[in-house]
Amino acid sequence: MGRTEKTAEGQVISSWQEIVRLLNRENPTKLDPSAESFTEYAWDRFDARHVLDLLLSKEPSYHGHKEVLFAGFCAWVVVTSQRQDIVQDSMALQTLKIIKDEESNVPKMLQAYPVLVDFYIRLIRIGSDFFQDIYYPIGGIGRLISSPSVGSLEESLKSRVSGIRSVITIMEITHYHIAELKHTGKHRPPSFNAAFTIIDSLSEAQKDKKTDTEKPKPKIHLRRRSLINHRDYYEGQICLLYAASSIKVMPDRSLLDCILEGVATWEEHGHLLPEWIARAKFANQVILSEIATVDVVQANAVYLPKMEQSPIPVPNLPAAMIEKIREKYRR
DSSP states (O other): OHHHHHHHHHHHHHHHHHHHHHHHHHSOOOOOTTSOOHIIIIISSOOHHHHHHHHHOOSOOOTTHHHHHHHHHHHHHHHOGGGHHHHHHHHHHHHHHHHHHHHTTOOGGGTTOHHHHHHIIIIIIIOHHHIIIIITTTTHHHHHHTSOOHHHHHHHHHTTHHHHHHHHHHHHHHHHIIIIIGGGSSBOOOOHHHHHHHHHHHHHHHHHOOOOTTSOOOOOOOOHHHHHHHHHHTTTTHHHHHHHHHOEEETTEEHHHHHHTTOOOHHHHGGGHHHHHHHHHHIIIIIGGGTSOHHHHHHHHTTSOSOOOOOOOOOOOOHHHHHHHHHHHBO
8 A cells, every 4th residue: 555655656746747847948047147146146245236126127037036135125224234144034034934825825635745845836836946046045944944033033123213213303304404494594504413413402302201101101312422323324224214214105104114013025015116216316315415425425325226216205393393403403
C-alpha cells in the first residue's frame, strides 16, 4: 500500500515538473541579468531613489517585488538609512506575509502533497523570480523567522512619532508663514530658529497646563535641542514626511499615520505614491527652500524623481499656534 502511494505521488510530481517547464517557457523571467539585484539596491544598502524609480515605473515587475520595496521605502522614510536593520526587518516581514498569504490559498487537493504545495506557491502563485531575487538572497526561511514580530516593528516605527511630529510642525509653521504672512510685508522671513522658538514656547505652555486627569495628556512637542537633533536626523526625509502627513486616507488619518502604525501597504496605498512624491517636491521647492541651506534642499531633492509638483493645502493650525507665529514673525 505504501509503495502504491509513493509511486502515485512520484507520478504526480513528475507530471507537475513537466507543467513547471511549460510554465517557465510561457512566463519567462522578468529579471534583467545586467541590472542590480534586490540585495544590492535595497537590502545591503537602501537606495531610496532607485527604489522609487522602480515603484513608479510602468514596466511590469514580478509578484511581490513592489510590495516588499514599498514596505522598505515606508520604513526608510521614518527611520532613515541609519537604521537599515529596521528597513530590512520591514521588508523581511512583508516577504513572509506574501508567502503566508499564498499558503492560505492552496487548493485542498494539493494539501496532502507538501512538495506540490511548494511548487504551487513558487511557480503558480508567486513565481520563481521572487525566490531568486529576494527570498534566497536575503537568507531564506532562516532570515524570515529570525525577524522581529510585527508588533515589535510597529513599536519601532511608533517610537519616532514625537520627533517626526515636531519636524512636521516646523514645516507647517513655515507653510503658514508663506501662505498668510509673507505677502503682507509686515513680518520677518521664516527661519528654523524662529520655528524652534515657537515650538519651544508651545511645548512649555503644554507642559505647565493642568489637564483633567480623566482625559488623555496632550502631546508635548520636543524642546529646542531635540528639535535640532531631529531636524538634522531627518535632513533628507523632511519633505517626504510632510507630504505624507498632508495626504488623507480618511478624514482623521493620514498616509503618515498608516506608515507609523505599520499598516501602509502597496496594495492599499501604492496608488498614492505619485501624489506623495509630487507633494514632497512642492514641500522642497516652495517651503523648505525658504528656511534651509542649499545643501539641505538638495539632500531632499535627490530622492525625488522628476515630475510636476502638487500643492499641499495650507495647514489648519490651532489658534494658539497661529498667535505665536504672528507674534514671533511680526516686525
